[in-house]
Amino acid sequence: MIKLSWYNVAIALVIGLGGFSYGFGSAVFVTSLGQPGFYMYYKLDPSSEYTATVLGAVNAVYFTGAALGSIGQCYLADWLGRKKALAIAGVMGTIGSALVAGSVKVGMLIAVRVLQGAGLGMLLTLVPLYLSEVAPPHRRGFLTGLTVLSFGTGYVISGWIAIGCYHASNLTVAWRTPLALACIPPIALLIGLSFVPETPRFLVWKGRLEEAWTVTQKLHHDPADPHDESAHAEFTQIVRQVEFDKEMNVTFYQMFKKPSWRKRSLSAMFLTFAAQCTGIYGITNYLPVIFQSLGMTGDAPLLLYAGHSTLGTVAVLVSIIIVDKVGRRTLIVWGFLALAMVLLAEALLQWKYIGTDDKAGNAACILFMFIYIVVFQCVDAPAFAWTAEIFPTNLRAKGVSLAIFSLFVGTITFTAPSPLAFRNIGWHMFLLYFALAIVASIVSYFYIVETKNLPMEEIGALFGDEVVVHLTADGHGLVEDKGGSEHIESSAAEPGKV
Template sequence: MAKIPLYVITISLVVGLGSFEFGFGSAVFVASLGQPGFYMYYGLDPTAKHTADIISAVNGLFYFGAAMGSLSQSWFADRWGRRVALAVAAIIALIGSALVAGSVNIPMLCVVRVLQGCGLGMLLTLVPLYLSEVAPPAQRGLLTGLSVLSFGLGYVTCSWMSVGCYFASNLTLSWRLPLALACVPPFPLLFGLRFVPESPRYLAWRGKLEEAWAVVQKLHKDKDDPNQEIAQAEFTQIVRQVEAEKEDQATFITMFKKPSWRKRSLLAFFITFAAQAAGIYGITNYLPVIFASLGMTGSMPLIMYASHTTVGTLAVLLSIVIVDKFGRRRLIFVGYISLTLILLAEGLLQWKYVGTDDKAGNAACVLFIFLYIIFFQCVDAPAFIWIAEAFPTHLRAKGVSLGIFALFVGTITFSTPAPVAFSTIGWRMFMIYMALSAISAVITYLYLPETKGLPIEEIGALFGDEVVVHLTQDGHGLVEDKSIQVDHREIASESATAAEKV
């Protein structure tokens, strides 16, 4: 693997703080569900159906706000740039998090979680959008995947902090402190954005070619390339492709009118919605409750939840390290096949052992919940990467918005009813998730094209768009070859071979 310039790594880590804030901010409420002080403060009975309904409503409203934020960011990102949009999102998330931490009753908590969700939804959309536009083709999967890794690190930080807070003598502090600490990550992000450049592709799209060239030079600064041949080739390709597409009017409506855009849009909606249909939030948002149903008491459900998020984040790291070698499509397909088998096993185990004293059976239930989060990362990170790189520059902000919007629609659809569903139909929920995962595996195999290794300007060829100019294999030059055809159903290895022939 070619080395990644330190400058690119630095700005990627700074921007990744946006995903960290989403992970932390969305996890704090989940963690609060494991704190006795939360239920005491709001006068709720943890075992009552009324409480389950309230939890569903608060979570549903948060993801509604996130869905609205994911759509609205495209206007900011296209009109004012990726950097300004990130700053606006961080400020909204900061205000929302502060109000959540200060909530004094359930109605207030419901309202301000919408605002917090809006800011966090914007951040989760903008981070992969920006990272895909500054990453070199060979490492785009790794760098764009940092958005999911940072998300996971936010979850891990919050979950282990909540374990510590469980032992606080002040029961209000035990759940309100993590909520308040969600206000911290936006500050280093806002400070760091002062040193982060605007996306060169956005600048070129807006006709600011001198600024775009200056950024591309920084992104490709390499002592082994003193003549900056790679930077010159990529800059030329960016400018020519943007100019060729400049007259296209990009709206959410036209995204579904032009055939090549419609293919991208439908697949972007599918790829993130399907991940939620596999039950990720329906399961993880209520893990403390699920672990309690398996006989765990006291702090143990929170400890197991924190361990679960840690294992999942380590799996994300492995996923983004190998995604540029194995491909997005292959990992997603393997992920869905694995999830189908794991969910089947989990459902059968819970059917047989939940409510019993069989320690081996309950331990097996826990094992498969951990296997679930490991193999889910074969789906999650590649999905974020795919939607961020599949669209042309003038459509990318809206395309990523659509994908993340679908993620939150799926989250609302499959996680909001989860507490009631798990309390009524129990293990059968895993069978529903299993069936949906199997369907997703089939659709992925048949229709999802491989995008690994291709310069982002050349991905349009996978959907039937014209690519004005191609980079040579070593990235130092350009080739004008409009005869290249790409089969939408090719396997990853065939796609890589086609890319090497360019």
């Protein structure tokens, strides 16, 4: 069995800067909504319907850009490689973030948020794509789940920075400084990329077998396995399966034509969209405003927002630690059901107490918002791992693109109308999220398959695809799919040959 090495972890931390860039860049604008100087500079009345419309538009165009970026990255990732695509996305994210920080009019802010969204949306798609292709099978959920941990950490850091800036004497500095700091994470990623390799699966796909073997050997070297038998076995399996899959040219149209590919594509798109249907961005993107409606004043909404993000990130860590043991499907199905119960409780509490002076009731409303973010991580982290690992190499970039595109479509669907919705119908929104979470749990129960501990080249069998060879239980050898009888000792293979 291939073990998780410190080299794997180091690579994941560098690539995780892409997720951090997305989280920080997304959340830092949310914190601006809690800064009085933001409204004063753009001459916006926080309580007006016009302002609610403007905020909805600013968030909608950001996620529209992110959706376009999530689709566009697949062409770069398949053409230039995962690593170079990450670099291009990092440059776009840096430029977009700088322009957002320097925006002087609402129109300019709306326009440049598209570019920022495109760059950061590409990063959010590429991070799980890359991590899934370098992770050992038994720890793939953990490493791929670092995507969620990294952008969650971005949310946390941006929240606490916003609190520090809230008390700045210059009100413009208070909200512009956090926006400008969003340039730093993608720059750090660009520097870090010079120290990480291209993924072995992409290298094999492009016929660069010697390079692919060198990377595989370094990724999965184990002192307890001096002959690198496990690495040889995995490399042989990758080469055989990729060569088999390469015979089929893939377009987005074909991904919905072949039954096994269609099942993957629709399941991945459903899962990421369903997560948004529980209200995660519709709620968290306006959380400071929601806290204000519950009687919080001054910097209290920002403090609560930062605490909310911090707790959510701790919950992500717990989720990715247990996902390879508990399983993706179990966490997702029960996570959606638990979310439904929390959302129902929040709706009833807000129905009873919002707009009142009942401090205990308002505190209960806030408490359940914190419970909500903890439970949500039972769905979010496993979903990122699952959608990245179910596609074969020739489909993976496009498949993850579809999944993240669907995520952003869901985000736009529930984020753009949220300011007006919370202003006009209030707690009824939580009833909508409750109903959708129930539906998501039921659909997940019937259509989400368990993938834990399986090599990515063998997951195709769950969807009806042919698997050329299987790893033996100890990970040191291979078994031919034909009759399941022929055993190949991986240690006999030469580097770059199968």
